[in-house]
Amino acid sequence: MKILTGDSPTGGLHIGHYFGSLKKRVELQNKSKLFIIIADNQAFLNINYKVIKKNIYEILLDYLSVGIDPKKTTIFIQSCIKEINEFYFLFLKFVTYKRLIRNPTIKKEINTKNISPNIAFLTYPISQAADILSFMVDYTIVGEDQKPLIEQCNEIGKKFNNFIGKNFFKKCNIIYGEKKKLIGIYGKNKMSKSLKNSIDLNFSDKDINFTVNKIYTDPNRIRSDIEGNIKNNVLFEYLKLFLDKDKYSTYIKYYKIGRIRDSFLKEKLEYEIKEFLKPIRIRRKFFLKRKKILFKIIKDGNKKAKLIVKNNLLKLKKILNRNYF
Ligand code: TRP
DSSP states (O other): OEEEEEEOOSSOOBHHHIIIIIHHHHHHTTTSEEEEEEOHHHHHHHSOGGGHHHHHHHHHHHHHHHTOOTTTEEEEEGGGOTHHHHHHHHHHTTOOHHHHHHOHHHHHHHHHHTOOOOHHHHTHHHHHHHHHHTTTOSEEEOOGGGHHHHHHHHHHHHHHHHHHTSOOSOOOEEEOOSOSOOBOTTSSSBOOGGGTOOOBTTOOHHHHHHHHHTOOOOTTOOSTTSOOOOTTOHHHHHHHHHSOHHHHHHHHHHHHTTOSOHHHHHHHHHHHHHHHHHHHHHHHHHHHTOHHHHHHHHHHHHHHHHHHHHHHHHHHHHHTTOOOO
16 A cells, blocks of 8 residues: 655644644554655745745654654655656646636635635645656545545546546545544634644643633633533544543533533643653654754655656656657
8 A cells, every 4th residue: 555645844733733644644654655745845835935944854853753754654855856747747738727726725725815826826736636646656644625635636647547548547545534624723724833723743831831721612601610512612622632532521521511610621631732742752852863864864755756756757758658769
């Protein structure tokens, strides 16, 4: 089984990434060939180019500190594999403008960020399709928000296969993590660093306390003896990730009859997050002291990834009669 997944280095990773994908990656790296793309071209579309390099190393540190093992998993940088762009170019022919602006992920991003999209942004689903299809993988691990992108990727693969009359590109299936979508601390949008509603993997204890304090709970519960509502209650969404079932349902029971304070539950959540981060922080410290290893991991990953994509591109070029010499 071959899997390609990845992240856009727009900032470090948060618990939404962890429960949505990272945890699953750590589990599956033992049973499959796992590739992780750090999509710096995608980040270039969204953030200041000056911080991308720093973010790449932040993300790499996040990967290593949650337990992704570079001996088992290939981690590489998107822009270092130039051959991916050649796939991207070839794919452009198979996507209409109408289809692009219909993509729900694109639509949503345009609406939440309130931007007038440039062409590169509109075509980023095609770029992501190139990431996936150029590797010939069977699976990807993504959150629910990425589903339309994977659908569009498969559409492109199918169209291309029809065009060349061969079953060249594989269908890519989605593997979801434990949590398909994690809501941000204010309960409005999905957790996202750029929306400043996230609990990050590199948070200090102080950051955790500060952020947990701001979590949206039942707005009508102005005193702890008032019966609480757990629907759309972000605090309970998060507690569920960390607590065992019995404890979680006990808290729900007491909350509903007004026998437990929000502040007690927030303290509990703070404690759980800190416990969860303990081993992650230890590993982060280890790698932070060994910067040279980080360079090597990426360089080795790039080499491996390049070989695969180059080889697949060569095969495709042959089919397209582009083996001119
Ligand atoms: N769009 C993904 C995200 O923002 C990152 C990504 C880029 C990706 N290329 C990919 C994910 C290929 C899976 C497969 O998280």
